Structures are given as structure tokens and as C-alpha cells.
Amino acid sequence: MNELSLELFWKPYLAGACFSLCLPLLGLYLRLRREYGAALAYGQIGALGAVGALALGLPTLLGGLMTSLAAASGKHWLSRRLPESGLFPLLFLLGWSGTLLLAANLPAVEHLGQALFEGQLYFVSRELLYGALTACLLGAVLLRRWGRYLLLAELYPAHFLARGQSVWPVQVGFDLLAAAALALAVMCLGVMGAFALVFAPPWLAFILAPDWRLARRVAPALAFFAYTLAFVLALYGDQPFGPVLTLALTGITLVLLVFSALMRRTKIFSRNENPL
Amino acid sequence: MNKLLVAEQLVVGWDAPVTRPVSFHLERGEILALTGPNGAGKSTLLAALAGQGRIFSGTLFRAAGARLALQTQGLPPVAGLPLSGAELLALTGASAQGLPPWLAACLPLRLDRLSGGQRQYLSLWSVLASPAELVFLDEPGNNLDRAGRAHLQGALRARANAGAAILLVSHDPELLPHCDRHLMLEPIS
Numbered sequence: 326m327n328e329l330s331l332e333l334f335w336k337p338y339l340a341g342a343c344f345s346l347c348l349p350l351l352g353l354y355l356r357l358r359r360e361y362g363a364a365l366a367y368g369q370i371g372a373l374g375a376v377g378a379l380a381l382g383l384p385t386l387l388g389g390l391m392t393s394l395a396a397a398s399g400k401h402w403l404s405r406r407l408p409e410s411g412l413f414p415l416l417f418l419l420g421w422s423g424t425l426l427l428a429a430n431l432p433a434v435e436h437l438g439q440a441l442f443e444g445q446l447y448f449v450s451r452e453l454l455y456g457a458l459t460a461c462l463l464g465a466v467l468l469r470r471w472g473r474y475l476l477l478a479e480l481y482p483a484h485f486l487a488r489g490q491s492v493w494p495v496q497v498g499f500d501l502l503a504a505a506a507l508a509l510a511v512m513c514l515g516v517m518g519a520f521a522l523v524f525a526p527p528w529l530a531f532i533l534a535p536d537w538r539l540a541r542r543v544a545p546a547l548a549f550f551a552y553t554l555a556f557v558l559a560l561y562g563d564q565p566f567g568p569v570l571t572l573a574l575t576g577i578t579l580v581l582l583v584f585s586a587l588m589r590r591t592k593i594f595s596r597n598e599n600p601l
Numbered sequence: 602m603n604k605l606l607v608a609e610q611l612v613v614g615w616d617a618p619v620t621r622p623v624s625f626h627l628e629r630g631e632i633l634a635l636t637g638p639n640g641a642g643k644s645t646l647l648a649a650l651a652g653q654g655r656i657f658s659g660t661l662f663r664a665a666g667a668r669l670a671l672q673t674q675g676l677p678p679v680a681g682l683p684l685s686g687a688e689l690l691a692l693t694g695a696s697a698q699g700l701p702p703w704l705a706a707c708l709p710l711r712l713d714r715l716s717g718g719q720r721q722y723l724s725l726w727s728v729l730a731s732p733a734e735l736v737f738l739d740e741p742g743n744n745l746d747r748a749g750r751a752h753l754q755g756a757l758r759a760r761a762n763a764g765a766a767i768l769l770v771s772h773d774p775e776l777l778p779h780c781d782r783h784l785m786l787e788p789i790s
Binding site: 357473476477479480481483484486487488489530531532533534535536537538539540 | 648651652653668669670671673677678679681682683684685687688689692693709710711727728737
């Protein structure tokens, strides 16, 4: 592998592949908690932080991470003062308007603002690749450990109190993990590309998977396939990556949903025709 | 010591007291039924014993190391969730041994594809059969059909015989005769 192919092909591909495996797993638990809107909120707030950091002459990666983590840390404090359903849309709108206004008024950050909307996968830095690898590995390890607690907290919230255990460290840890992964992913795939990875594959897995174990496999597998397809299509078609990834994910999801509905209908018809 | 729970002159509630002072104890291997009219504070007492409600006065002793399992009224929110019956039991560490055959066959299926009664019994089982010495059940017979209620009576006795102490809230006239003792709660007013 020469240096050129590493820079032009493998580095962006690996960074995006990490997010395509990690974000759908996070998306499963965000959907479980009815919080998948958090993906848009953390992502857009991260974008605002990155643009703001560039405007101040600070590292964009650090700016995006810090603002997204601050939003996740303040979630519980804010949600006590705002109705829960309004928190994530509000954060998203704040992030979106702030990012656009900064990009419109500061020529130095206009390019970054545009890249965060479109996804700048092919210009991924080495630091972002390391960040993606870390998020992917950390996400896999922590979600394996925390998965049972997150499920129990949703299904049997009384369980922890009855046992005299605290579940908040796991819940806050998950919020921070999701916020950090999304802030990094936005800088690689764009806001909508990252959101599509959190939303579409878990949605499909929730509908089609027969159990949680398979849902944890179906969602990343589907996302990785759609990501690889989008990578090739965007590269050869010279298209912005974020929209191509979003289109691939939503397209594949819709095709699979229609196919599964048709299969179910065929089964019902055949059962009706031959009741024995 | 066989006493796993001792309450003396206990008054519980949420923002304000909702029970009269109540005293009782619960021993290993016994089933105690909490009865009384609606509004007497039976569910609140159960919640307070499990650490959820507030204890206003009185004393509560729980044997050191006694693990507690609490089943509340209402089902876990599983609509649209790809979670199988076997996975639900694994979450609470409940054993599938002793499940009625008509429910054991449903374990590989998603919970949201089961009937309301099957889901109710499975969620009850996930608490009843979980590793705990103190088992608190709030209206466990709700929404169960005749077969479910009949199986529940045997399952409660088997769990108690295995060493657990069971405290249950119930109005079910079929279930109450299978309890060892009854404690009647009277409303405050």
C-alpha cells in the first residue's frame, strides 16, 4: 500500500467504516430510549462548535467535541427545566442557525460550514481517523458492557432502586459516548450522513429483527453495506459524500421494508389459500 | 434468622402519608398478601418497601444481603422493540425452568408478537423467577386467563418453598387462599 493510496482511499474509507459500524449500535440504544433526535442535536451542536473553534483559531476537532459533550452533560439539567420532547429539537435549531450564521458572516469558516453539511469524508485528517477508531472500539466495548443496564433501565426502572444500585453513571456515560461519536462523525460524514446512520439501520432492525442479539448485528451490517456502496458511488460519480450516503441508507431501508411487507403479505395469502 | 423483612409502625406515602401505621414481618418461605380497599396505600407500601416511596415514620428492617425483586402494575414498554422472551428473562437473570409449556414455547418470539396475557405472565415471571430473596408483586393475577392464574398459584408456592419471601398485593379471590397470611390495610379516612 503506497502513501498516496493510503491518503486518498484507505484513510477516508476506514474512518467512515468505523462510524458506519459504531453509529447504528448507538442508534439502537437511542431508539430504545426514544432519543434518536439526540443524533441531530449532538451532531449539529458539534458542527457549531467546530465552526466556532475555527473562527477563534482553535482546533476544530476539539471545538466540536467539547460543545457536543457539553450539550450531553447539560441534558439532564436542561430536560428538568424544559419538556423532554422539546430539548433535542431546540438544540438542533440552535446549532443549525448558529453554524449557518457564522459561515455566512465569516469568510474564513464558510468552507468548513459547507463541508459539515455535505460531509468531507475524502479530506479526513489523521487525527479524525484516530478519533473514529477510538469511538468505534470504545463504543463496541462499552455498549457490550452497558447494554443490559440500558435495557433494564427502560424496561424495569424499579430494578435498580430495589437492588440499591445506581444506573445514572451508565446513562450519563452513554450520553457522553453518543455525543462524542456524533461530533466526530459529523466532521467526517456531515450532519445528515451521521444522522442517517443513527436513524435508518436501527429503525429497520427494530421492525425486522426477531430479537435484540440479531438487531445488534443487522443494524451495523446494513449500515456498513450502504456506506461502502455510497463510498464507491460518490467517488466515481464525483458527488458530495453526505447526501449519497443518506440516499443509499434511506433507499436500502425503504426497499427492504417494502420487500418484507410483500413477503408477509404473500405468507398471509398462501395461508388463506391453504389453511392446512 | 428466617425474618427477611420487619416493619414496625410504618407510615409511607409520596408527598404526604397515605397509610395508617402498619406493622408486619415476612419470613423466608412464606407468602403474605396485602389486601384492602382501593386507596388504602397497598401499592405505595410495596413501592416504599422497595425504596421508591417515602417512609414518614416507623422502622423498617431488611436482612443484610437480601436481594429484592419488584413487579409493578403495567407491562414493560416492549411495543416495537426487537426483544425476545428469552432475552427478557436473561435481563433480570430469571430462570425459564418451571415456565408453563404454553409460555416456554413462546420464549424465542418477540414480546410484541405475543398476546397480552402471554406478555403479562412472562413479565411477571421475569421478576418472580429472578435471583432474589424478597419478591414483591403488585396484582400479579391481573390480565391472566384461568390457566395462567392456576399456574401462578403453584409457581408462587414453589418459589416460597425454594426459600423466597413473597409479599403480594391482590384482590384476586382465587389467589388469596394460596397465601399463608393476610394483612388488611385500612384507608386513612
